[in-house]
Structures are given as structure tokens and as C-alpha cells.
Amino acid sequence: MIINGVEIEDTFAEAFGMTATRLLITADSPAWAATAAASLTGFATSVIACGCEAGIERPLTAEETPDGRPGVAVLIFGMSAKDLQKQLRDRVGQCVLTCAGTACFAGLRDGAPLKLGGALRYFGDGHQISKRLGERRYWRIPVMDGEFVCDDTVGTTKAVGGGNILILGASRPAVLAAAEAAVAAMRAVPEVILPFPGGSVRSGSKVGSKYKGLIASTNDAYCPTLKGETKTALPPEVAAVLEIVIDGFTADAVRAATRTGIAAACARGAANGVLKISAGNYGGKLGKYHFHLREVMA
Amino acid sequence: MSGLVLTLRAPPKQRVDLSSLTPDKLQGVDAAAIANLSLQCGNRPVAVGELFTVTSGDPDDLRLIGDCGRFDRIGAEMTRGTITVEGNAGAYLGHAMRGGRIHVRGNAGIGAAQELRGGEITIDGNAGDFLGGARPGEMKGMSGGLVIVRGDAGDRVGDRMRRGAIIVEGSIGSYAASRMIAGTILALGPAIGPYPGFAMKRGSLILLGRPDRELPSFADCGRHDLSFLRLLLRALKGRSPRLDELSIRTPLVQRLAGDQSVGGKGEILFWQD
Numbered sequence: 001m002i003i004n005g006v007e008i009e010d011t012f013a014e015a016f017g018m019t020a021t022r023l024l025i026t027a028d029s030p031a032w033a034a035t036a037a038a039s040l041t042g043f044a045t046s047v048i049a050c051g052c053e054a055g056i057e058r059p060l061t062a063e064e065t066p067d068g069r070p071g072v073a074v075l076i077f078g079m080s081a082k083d084l085q086k087q088l089r090d091r092v093g094q095c096v097l098t099c100a101g102t103a104c105f106a107g108l109r110d111g112a113p114l115k116l117g118g119a120l121r122y123f124g125d126g127h128q129i130s131k132r133l134g135e136r137r138y139w140r141i142p143v144m145d146g147e148f149v150c151d152d153t154v155g156t157t158k159a160v161g162g163g164n165i166l167i168l169g170a171s172r173p174a175v176l177a178a179a180e181a182a183v184a185a186m187r188a189v190p191e192v193i194l195p196f197p198g199g200s201v202r203s204g205s206k207v208g209s210k211y212k213g214l215i216a217s218t219n220d221a222y223c224p225t226l227k228g229e230t231k232t233a234l235p236p237e238v239a240a241v242l243e244i245v246i247d248g249f250t251a252d253a254v255r256a257a258t259r260t261g262i263a264a265a266c267a268r269g270a271a272n273g274v275l276k277i278s279a280g281n282y283g284g285k286l287g288k289y290h291f292h293l294r295e296v297m298a
Numbered sequence: 299m300s301g302l303v304l305t306l307r308a309p310p311k312q313r314v315d316l317s318s319l320t321p322d323k324l325q326g327v328d329a330a331a332i333a334n335l336s337l338q339c340g341n342r343p344v345a346v347g348e349l350f351t352v353t354s355g356d357p358d359d360l361r362l363i364g365d366c367g368r369f370d371r372i373g374a375e376m377t378r379g380t381i382t383v384e385g386n387a388g389a390y391l392g393h394a395m396r397g398g399r400i401h402v403r404g405n406a407g408i409g410a411a412q413e414l415r416g417g418e419i420t421i422d423g424n425a426g427d428f429l430g431g432a433r434p435g436e437m438k439g440m441s442g443g444l445v446i447v448r449g450d451a452g453d454r455v456g457d458r459m460r461r462g463a464i465i466v467e468g469s470i471g472s473y474a475a476s477r478m479i480a481g482t483i484l485a486l487g488p489a490i491g492p493y494p495g496f497a498m499k500r501g502s503l504i505l506l507g508r509p510d511r512e513l514p515s516f517a518d519c520g521r522h523d524l525s526f527l528r529l530l531l532r533a534l535k536g537r538s539p540r541l542d543e544l545s546i547r548t549p550l551v552q553r554l555a556g557d558q559s560v561g562g563k564g565e566i567l568f569w570q571d
Contacts, residue, residue, distance in 0.1 A: 067528045103525055127563065129500070131482070131526060132461055133533035140526050149526050 001294045003262075005270025006277060008293050013164045013258065014281035015289040018047075018077045019084050020159035020249060021114060022057065022107030025096055026071035030059060036102045037072040039095035044076070044087075045196045046245075048216060052087040053077040053161060053247050055193030066105045067149065073107055075193045077161050077247045081112060084156065089119040097123065097141070097148050104148075106136075108155035117141070117150035160289050163246035163254035166204070166222065166278040167265050172240040174273025178265040179242040185264035189257040192248040200242045204280060219280075238275055251289050259296050302332075302357045304350040306364025306385075312340030313388065314349070317371035321358045321379025321398060329354035367407065373400045376417070389426070392419045395443065408452070409433070414440040414462065424449035427471065430464045430483075431457035438479065440464070446537055453491060456483045459501065467540045470494075475503040478564060482530065486540045498557045498564035506544075506569050516556035516566060523550050524567070544569065 001008040025040065027033040037056050044054035053076075060071040076091070078084030096104045097120060106116065117139030121128040129140040130152070137152035167182065169175035183199030186192065194200070209217035220226050221233040222241045234241070244261055248254035268274050279293055302324065314337050324332060333347030346352065350362075358379035366372065367386035374393040386404035390412055397417045408426035411419050412433060425447045430440035431454060439458035446465045453471035456464055460479035469489030478501040485505050492511035494503055504527075534541055551567040 066532065067525050068532065069525070069528075129502075129563075129565075130480070131502070131530070133463075133482075133529055136533075138526065138529060140524075146522060147524060147526065149529065 001297060003266040003297065004268075006266045006274050008262065008266075008297055009276060009278040010292075010294055011279050012281055012284070012290045012292040013162075013279035014284060014287035015160050015162040015164075015246075015251075015254060015291065016287045017289075018053075018079060018159045018161035018247065019081050019156050020075060020077040020161075020247070021084060021088070021154050021156045023074045023076065023088075023092070023096075023116075023154065024060060024065055024071050024105040024107045025074060026060075026065045026067050026069040026103045026105070027099070028069065028101040030070040030072075032099065032101055033070055033072045034059070036096045036099035037074050039099060040091050041074055041076075041195075042095070044091075045201070047077075047079050047083075047161075051078070051083060052091075053193070053195040054087075054091070055195050055247075057190070057193060058187075067103055069103070075191070075247070075249070077159055077193075077195075081114065081156060085114045085119075088114055088116060088154070092116060092150070093120050093123070097143070097150075100145055102148070104150045106151040106154035108157060111155035111157045113153035113155055115152070116154045117152045120148075120150060157249055159247065159249050160251050160254045161247040162287060163248065163258055163289070163291055164243055164280050165246075165258060165261050165265075165293070166241055166243050166280060167274065168234065168238045168241050168276040168278060170237060170239055170273035170275055174268075175240040175242050177272065178268045178274045179244060181268055182244055182261040182265040186244065186246070186257045186261045189253065189260055191250065191253040192246055192257040194244055194257075195247055196243075196245055200244050202242055204241070204243045207282060233278075235276070243280065251291075254289070255291055255296055258291050258293075262293065262297055299356045301359030301361050301382075302329075302355040303353040303361045303363060304332075304346070305353070306350055306362070306366065307348070309365055310339050310344070310349055310368050313368050313370055314339045314344070315371050316362075316366070316369040316388075317374035317393070319346070319360070320373055320376040321360055321381070322376055324357035324360065327357070365404070367405070370407070373398075373419075376400075386423070387421075391421075392417070395419070405449070411440055411443070411445045411464070413438070414443045414445065416442045418444045418446070420446045420448070422448045424468070425451045425466075427452035427454055428457055429455045429466075430459050430462070431455075440481065444534075444537065450487065450489075451485075455485070456481065456501075456503075459483070463534065465534065465538050465541060467538060469507070475501060475564070475566075478503070484534075484541065486538070486544075495554075495557050495562075495564060495566050497560045497562070498566075499560065499562045500564045502565050502567060504551070504567045504569060508568060513557060513559075515559035516554040517558060519553040519555050521550060521552050521570065524553075527551065527567075 041054040057073040204219040205216040370388040389407035391410040405423035432439035450468035469487035472491035490509040
């Protein structure tokens with residue numbers, strides 16, 4: 001399959017089951033909501049060392065938020081509900097509770113609940129106030145600029161993590177420009193995040209290492225500087241590769257983002273140095289979800 | 299299918315407990331059987347048919363027509379459906395109700411919505427004392443649901459209340475939120491009886507007016523823009539036109555904490571107009 005001169009390799013992305021949730025962070029201004037969200041989703045690129053994968057889904061208008069203030073929707077993915085609970089407590093406690101003027105609400109109400117305000121309320125040292133309004137219970141925790149208002153719990157959903165595409169190109173600038181275009185398009189897809197910096201990742205990894213105790217190491221087959229000395233997966237004309245990792249609430253959401261990303265990268269075309277689209281997998285043995293690129297683009 | 303209608307022939311001489319006529323209890327009971335049901339009027343039994351003319355219909359849309367001011371415990375413990383009282387209602391309206399709706403076009407007597415657990419009660423007229431409270435000897439009052447009074451409410455609104463919300467659009471009597479455990483009471487009228495918040499443990503009493511006499515055991519915590527009020531107003535949107543008017547204004551309130559004489563952590567919020 002070739003789109004706009006770019007070859008779509010006959011391979012698939014392999015993704016895993018995760019547990020995920022959505023938070024709605026509001027503040028006095030869009031900028032402060034974005035600040036809290038950036039802090040909350042910082043150092044959350046990979047569960048390998050960050051404990052979770054998180055990113056901004058989209059900004060929210062005042063009409064879309066529970067308290068009528070501008071906000072940001074954030075998605076957080078963990079390997080288990082237990083992992084996610086710890087990350088929620090720590091990240092909301094350190095990054096949203098601390099951020100001027102913010103409030104934090106559940107963006108998912110169904111599914112097994114995790115504690116949100118229920119875990120943070122103790123910060124109020126007895127001065128916290130519980131308010132049940134309709135079906136929802138909120139916590140009001142007194143802080144130095146007023147009150148931090150927070151949902152008691154947030155729902156969770158089974159989710160899909162580790163969807164990906166690889167963009168292979170003739171030069172580093174060409175690949176970077178294609179990745180930027182793909183990321184910009186994919187960010188408009190609902191229910192997905194791209195957890196790595198700027199949406200793309202350059203240090204694709206393989207399972208295992210020559211060093212004992214290292215569970216993952218550089219994917220030498222895709223490192224252009226090793227083309228001659230290792231069993232490479234790169235054609236001779238490829239000089240750089242960037243990966244875009246996709247976490248989504250559903251396989252359909254990941255598939256939609258994959259399709260959008262490939263289409264945007266291919267739109268730049270071979271003329272702009274985009275040579276090939278591939279994907280990472282582990283032979284299909286580890287992940288439950290397989291996204292065959294040619295089927296996705298069919 | 300239209301509603302089941304009970305039209306009062308004449309007000310009874312004594313008080314009558316009407317708790318046996320709820321949408322729950324009348325499911326599958328035909329009009330003739332309803333007319334034969336026995337109620338207690340003073341010390342003698344009386345058939346429903348003696349007091350009301352019964353027009354068959356959907357028991358989930360029960361209508362009581364006439365001055366039912368001597369009928370107590372209307373809608374007690376109900377879980378579903380709607381009761382509309384086209385007139386006044388007696389004491390203990392909606393006692394321990396769990397779900398459904400009650401709408402009283404006239405006034406309600408004392409103890410309306412006592413120990414309410416869920417559902418919604420709207421009283422177009424006035425409500426008596428101990429609205430949303432607890433029966434004597436009970437430790438907990440209303441524990442859920444929503445009560446809206448378009449007129450005035452009597453003394454001790456929300457006594458021992460522990461959850462849910464009460465909106466009084468008119469004035470409220472003395473000792474509002476007495477012994478309150480939790481929950482929210484909004485009084486939107488200008489007249490507030492003396493000493494609100496007496497022995498209040500927790501909960502929020504939100505007042506538009508200022509009482510003549512206040513307890514000295516509430517501590518002034520200053521004026522604040524509390525964002526939870528936006529959530530509250532959104533949750534109650536469409537329930538009270540007077541409340542909806544407020545929601546367009548900035549929720550700036552003066553917060554008083556107490557009742558400190560009982561170690562309470564409740565709050566009285568004076569809404570700055």
C-alpha cells in the first residue's frame with residue numbers, strides 16, 4: 001500500500017489493556033487550568049518508570065465544566081486500578097490541589113470508582129466539608145486562596161495503551177515535520193492521548209537488554225546510525241525515525257487516531273522526505289490489541 | 299391513562315392518617331377497592347369512599363382535591379410516582395419518603411419532609427415548623443432529597459437534618475438549622491427569624507436576609523467567593539426561579555462558622571446581594 005508516495009508497511013501495532021480515567025480541571029482562566037493540567041501530566045510518558053501515562057485530551061469551555069469555569073480534560077492510564085489510584089492521589093494532590101484557583105472534577109462517572117477528593121480530604125485536617133449535590137459528592141478543602149473543590153470519586157474504564165505508528169524519513173527535519181503534522185491532527189481525536197513529549201518519541205525500545213535487570217533497551221533495528229552493524233529494519237535511504245504512541249479509552253479511538261496520524265504524515269508525502277509508515281509490535285504474543293496498518297488505512 | 303383522583307367530599311371532623319394512600323400501596327388496586335379501604339378518623343374507622351369520591355386512574359399520578367389540611371402523613375414512605383394535593387396538606391407530609399414527587403398547591407402543616415430520604419417535595423404555600431426535621435426522640439432528620447417551599451417556613455427548619463437540600467423562597471422562622479448535622483438549607487426571603495444555627499454541628503445555611511438576633515457563638519470568617527456555590531446553583535437549576543436569578547451573580551458570601559458553643563463546624567453563609 002502506498003499513500004502519496006509513502007509506503008504503508010504490512011505490519012501491525014500491538015497494544016495492551018490498561019485502566020484509565022478522565023479528570024476535568026477548572027481554574028479562573030484557561031491558562032491556569034492548562035498550567036495545572038501540564039503539571040499533572042508531567043513525567044507521565046510511560047508506565048515503565050512514571051507509574052502512569054497521562055496527557056491532555058482537550059481544553060474545555062466554561063459551558064462544558066461542572067463549575068462553569070474554563071478547564072482542561074486530562075486522561076490518565078495505569079496498568080491497574082491500584083496503580084492508577086496511587087497516581088491520582090499523588091498527582092492531583094501535588095499538582096492540582098497546589099495550583100492557584102483550581103478545582104478538580106470527575107470526567108468519568110461510570111465504572112469502578114477511584115478516590116479523588118476521598119483521598120485528598122485529609123489535607124483539610126478536619127476543616128474539610130463534604131457536600132452531596134444531586135448524585136455527586138464533593139469535597140471542599142480549605143486552602144490559602146479559598147477552597148479546593150473536588151469530586152469525591154472518579155469512574156474508570158478499561159482502556160487500550162501502547163498503540164503506535166513509526167514515521168520513517170529521509171532526514172531528521174523531514175521526520176520531525178511529519179510527526180508534528182500527525183500529532184496536531186491526532187490531538188483532535190477524542191478519548192486519546194499521546195503521552196510522550198510533544199506527542200512523539202525518539203527512543204523506541206525493544207524488550208530486554210544485554211545488561212541484566214534492564215527490561216527494555218534501545219530498538220537498535222530502527223536506529224539509523226546502526227544501520228550497518230546491526231540487523232536493521234531500515235531501508236538504506238532512511239535517516240531518521242519517530243514513533244507516536246497512542247493511549248485511548250477504546251480500540252476504536254486508538255484506531256481512529258492511528259488513521260488520522262498516518263493520513264496527516266502521508267499528506268506531507270514522499271516529496272517532503274516521508275518514506276515509510278511502520279508500527280511496533282512484539283510478534284503479537286504480548287498485547288491483546290493488534291492494529292494492522294493496511295486494514296486501518298483501507 | 300390519566301391520574302387517580304380523590305376528591306374530598308367534606309373535611310373530616312378529626313385528623314386522618316393518609317399514609318396508606320400512596321402510589322406504592324395503590325398499585326393494582328381498583329377504584330372500588332380504594333373506596334372500601336379503611337382509614338382512621340379520630341377513634342373510629344372510616345372508608346376512603348366516605349371521605350372522598352374516587353375516580354379511577356394511574357396510581358403513579360395520584361391527585362387529592364380539596365382542603366386536605368386535616369390529612370396527615372400524606373405520601374409517607376412512598377418510593378415512586380407523584381402525589382399532587384390541590385389544596386392544603388396536614389402534618390408530616392412525605393414523612394420518610396424515599397422517592398417520587400409530592401406537590402402541594404396550598405400550605406403544609408408541621409413536620410413536612412421529616413426524615414425524608416429521597417425524592418422531591420414542593421409546597422406552593424407555607425410550611426409549618428420542623429420542616430425537614432426529625433420526630434421527637436429521633437436523632438436524625440431529613441437525610442436526602444429536595445424540599446422547595448415557595449412561601450414561608452416555620453421555626454426550626456432542618457432540625458437535625460443530615461443530608462439533602464431545602465429551599466425556602468419566603469421567610470423562615472426562628473432557630474433555623476438547629477442541631478443540623480449536614481446538608482444545605484437556602485432561605486431566599488428577606489425575613490429570617492432569630493438565632494439561626496443553634497447547636498449546628500455541620501452543614502450549610504445560606505441566607506439572603508440578615509436576622510435581627512444572631513447567636514454570639516458563630517465566628518465571622520470574612521467574605522469569600524466560594525466556587526462550590528456555583529456547583530450548588532447548577533445542581534438546583536430550574537427548581538426555583540428565585541434561585542436561578544441568583545445564579546447569574548457572583549457568589550460572594552460572608553461566612554460565619556459555628557455553632558462554636560457545641561464545637562460545631564457548620565456554616566451560615568450570608569449572600570451579599
